[in-house]
Amino acid sequence: MIIGQIKNGIVLDHITAGMGMELYNLLGLDRLNCQVALIKNAESKKMGKKDIIKIDEEIDFDVDALGYIDTNITVNIIKDGKLFKRKHLEVPEKVVNIIRCKNPRCITTTEQELPHVFKLTNREKKIYRCIYCESKGK
Amino acid sequence: MNHLIDILQLTEAEIDELIAVAEDIIANPAKYAEKCHGKKLATLFFEPSTRTRLSFEAAMYELGGNVLGFSEAQSSSASKGESVSDTIRTVGCYADIIAMRHPKEGAPVVACQSSTVPIINAGDGGHNHPTQTLTDLLTIHREKGTFSGLTIGLCGDLKFGRTVHSLISAMSRYENVKFVLISPDELKVPDYIIEDFLEANNIEYVETTSLEEAMPELDILYMTRVQRERFFNEQDYIRLRDSYILDMEKLKGAKKDMCILHPLPRVNEIAKDVDNDPRACYFKQVLNGKFIRMALILKLLEID
Numbered sequence: 406m407i408i409g410q411i412k413n414g415i416v417l418d419h420i421t422a423g424m425g426m427e428l429y430n431l432l433g434l435d436r437l438n439c440q441v442a443l444i445k446n447a448e449s450k451k452m453g454k455k456d457i458i459k460i461d462e463e464i465d466f467d468v469d470a471l472g473y474i475d476t477n478i479t480v481n482i483i484k485d486g487k488l489f490k491r492k493h494l495e496v497p498e499k500v501v502n503i504i505r506c507k508n509p510r511c512i513t514t515t516e517q518e519l520p521h522v523f524k525l526t527n528r529e530k531k532i533y534r535c536i537y538c539e540s541k542g543k
Numbered sequence: 544m545n546h547l548i549d550i551l552q553l554t555e556a557e558i559d560e561l562i563a564v565a566e567d568i569i570a571n572p573a574k575y576a577e578k579c580h581g582k583k584l585a586t587l588f589f590e591p592s593t594r595t596r597l598s599f600e601a602a603m604y605e606l607g608g609n610v611l612g613f614s615e616a617q618s619s620s621a622s623k624g625e626s627v628s629d630t631i632r633t634v635g636c637y638a639d640i641i642a643m644r645h646p647k648e649g650a651p652v653v654a655c656q657s658s659t660v661p662i663i664n665a666g667d668g669g670h671n672h673p674t675q676t677l678t679d680l681l682t683i684h685r686e687k688g689t690f691s692g693l694t695i696g697l698c699g700d701l702k703f704g705r706t707v708h709s710l711i712s713a714m715s716r717y718e719n720v721k722f723v724l725i726s727p728d729e730l731k732v733p734d735y736i737i738e739d740f741l742e743a744n745n746i747e748y749v750e751t752t753s754l755e756e757a758m759p760e761l762d763i764l765y766m767t768r769v770q771r772e773r774f775f776n777e778q779d780y781i782r783l784r785d786s787y788i789l790d791m792e793k794l795k796g797a798k799k800d801m802c803i804l805h806p807l808p809r810v811n812e813i814a815k816d817v818d819n820d821p822r823a824c825y826f827k828q829v830l831n832g833k834f835i836r837m838a839l840i841l842k843l844l845e846i847d
């Protein structure tokens with residue numbers, strides 16, 4: 406893959422510089438068989454430096470997880486080598502298996518098949534709480 | 544499906560309605576004696592709490608219904624590692640409504656997700672215990688006729704006491720309520736209770752360490768136990784313990800119509816001779832607990 410030329414795939418742009426690797430792991434990109442490029446410290450007029458991830462396949466991924474990490478990231482869907490759609494992210498109402506509940510008294514500690522679900526309870530302060538025990542997500 | 548997991552799920556109007564039904568049950572018990580004929584309540588107590596379980600069972604019997612269940616995890620399939628949701632699905636095949644107590648926080652939320660019948664949270668660890676709060680509210684309403692304009696003293700362990708936190712959250716919705724938070728510095732109300740409920744609703748409150756000084760202005764005094772295990776050292780516990788024990792001497796400065804509540808069981812935080820004072824309402828509170836649970840069962844089963 407020549408960086409910059411994707412036929413059908415996804416480009417995650419405007420990632421805060423240094424956060425690229427964390428996103429790569431979080432989205433499970435290490436498990437993909439297609440070509441993936443992680444570009445660190447790319448020049449950006451807006452941000453000075455930024456990270457970019459290019460994925461050479463149109464995969465399904467957790468958009469809410471991205472929004473939880475950083476709403477400044479833009480998601481560009483590429484089709485036939487052209488920009489097909491650009492998605493802007495929002496702070497998600499709910500995240501599943503992104504934050505883990507750390508309360509030792511929470512039901513998720515004994516029932517390990519339960520998904521760790523956190524709901525946004527304060528948009529201003531971006532506070533998420535476990536839907537089971539209501540502990541704050543960290 | 545109707546469930547009751549957290550007291551704040553109920554609007555003020557729904558609480559008023561439950562209280563009105565409970566009052567009617569108290570006034571006309573015969574009218575309700577067959578309301579739940581042919582219905583079964585399952586009491587699933589994954590951790591023992593005889594007091595709460597008996598209150599639910601008595602409530603169902605007085606409505607003419609039947610009761611089944613278990614009183615500790617050892618006697619249930621949970622001891623074989625069955626998940627909460629499988630237990631609930633199974634029991635839902637036999638019972639029309641479930642009251643569950645579980646040592647883990649949030650277990651009733653899991654139960655609701657797979658239940659085909661209404662779930663009542665009868666306590667999930669140190670988290671929620673909405674029928675205790677309903678009991679407290681019914682008692683306050685019966686004694687005072689209103690929730691507005693009351694000065695409520697909460698005394699003892701305000702840090703870990705979940706009944707205290709729930710009562711604050713429920714009472715913060717009424718007008719002109721004032722809280723007097725009486726506790727040792729080690730056991731003050733957590734910050735989030737102050738921020739999320741008291742300050743968010745512009746509720747007047749004061750924090751103090753002296754029960755005697757607070758006494759004269761109180762309409763309600765809610766006592767809780769100061770437990771030894773909450774203190775780092777024995778001296779602190781012994782030094783503080785007696786300051787938060789209610790006796791006739793401390794009651795001298797109280798209003799004649801003040802109402803003393805306690806979620807029970809009591810150990811020594813209220814002296815025995817206070818029991819005979821007309822202001823002691825904690826045994827009435829136990830009885831009210833049965834009546835409000837009767838009203839709740841009817842509401843969740845949608846029986847008029």
Ligand SMILES: [Zn+2]
Nearest residue numbers: 506511535538
């Ligand atoms: Zn939790």
